[in-house]
Amino acid sequence: MAEGRIAGEQVRVGIVGTGFVARLRAEALQTITGARLVAVAGHSAADTEVFAQQYGAVALKTWQDLVDYHDLDLVMVCHINRDHDTVAAAALHCDRHVVVEYPLALSSEAAQPLLSLAETKQRLLHIEHIELLGGTHRALKTHLQAVGQPYYARYCTLAPNRPAPPKWTYCPDLFGFPLVGALSRLHRLIDCFGPVARVYCQNHYAGFYTGPDAIPYYTTCLCTAQLTFATGLIAEVVYGKGADVWATSRRLEVTGNQGHLCFEGDQGTLSDADGTHPIEVGSRRGLFATDTAQVIDHLLTGQALYCHPAASLYTLQVATAAQRSAATGRVVEVA
Structure with a gap:
């Protein structure tokens, strides 16, 4: 897949979700000099505001606001499985790189077009499979x-x-x-x-x-x-x-x-x-941090990732x- 690289020395990141995995992603981003958490959008306005304040990000009302936000390179989708494909598609259409927790969609039929869209847009579509890193x-x-x-x-x-x-x-x-x-x-x-x-x-x-x-x-x-x-x-x-x-x-x-x-x-x-x-x-510890660091390194340097989206699609x-x-x-x- 031909993917656009990030121009500059820092990847600007938005997170959809405020749950357990979103927090692990946010904590990992704080340790990576080549990345900065810019914005977050969650299900609850109150939870989103607390999350954003804790990690120094902008709190946005909806995921639609986040994928449209002007100051983003990468969207990390960390919320309910049902909406993974919808948010990933919207982010790709806005020319964002995308990281999504598995599964990419609730069926392989819904997931397949997203790989083609990422190819067309020349954007990264990375589906997390940290079990391979454990x-x-x-x-x-x-x-x-x-x-x-x-x-x-x-x-x-x-x-x-x-x-x-x-x-x-x-x-x-x-x-x-x-x-x-x-x-x-x-x-x-x-x-x-x-x-x-x-x-x-x-x-x-x-x-x-x-x-x-x-x-x-x-x-x-x-x-x-x-x-x-x-x-x-x-x-x-x-x-x-x-x-x-x-x-x-x-x-x-x-x-x-x-x-x-x-x-x-x-x-x-x-x-x-x-x-x-x-x-x-x-150990099984620190795998989301490892995954996050690999994504940022890939976007800045082109270093290969450990899992190709086609492999996740086949499993789906x-x-x-x-x-x-x-x-x-x-x-x-x-x-």
Whole structure:
């Protein structure tokens, strides 16, 4: 992708959102001499004003005001998943570079035109996938050859939450289908094992109620998918959260014809013909700061980024296929 570079020594940044990720982005920008947070727009005027004062930025009423703001090079989209594609498209049309948290959109069909728009506008469209920067993923890729030919993988993340919070992440309309909203669960595996041939998915919601915004929220979600990769490898993905999830789990394992890798929490082991051995797993801390610094460096110097938007779009195509499978009860072929 041919992208316009920033003229000058500093990237002027606007942030859409005032939540957890937006704060991590703002804190990271304060440590980078080549960037300056200029403006912010959030859902609540009061929260936006407090956020802007804390980080020395201008508080704007709406995201539309922010993407139109005259003094910006880069827009960081850090709010509800449902609106990612809308805000990203508006920012690109205003000739801004764009960073957006995954997913780019709630379907691959909605996301595809944005890559073409960024190409036409010669602007950066970077979709954050910090799971690729974390210690677990780096350790997995470092030791993957030790298992020989991998034929099975399983990735399970379960998060009990009682009572389930009335947050947008528990709303299908705002968060998206579970494996779309939690796209990293698929992206990590696809980064390691390549294209997916077919997917079969099942999804369970429980405890639906109507929120104050008159749209449905749930208290429990459990989504499972079986992926058959083009190589023949079979992978199982389990994602669950909420009130009826009773045990915490963060476990990733890969089995091959010469060994087995297992990552549980922040610990890793390799089992092979010589026994089971611990392996070093790096930290998960500071990944948004790393991502932010890489984006600024890319815009100022042209240094390559760690993830191309086409890779995220492909994973979103697999997630969209999983959503169709859950809706129809059928195996779905991935183009």
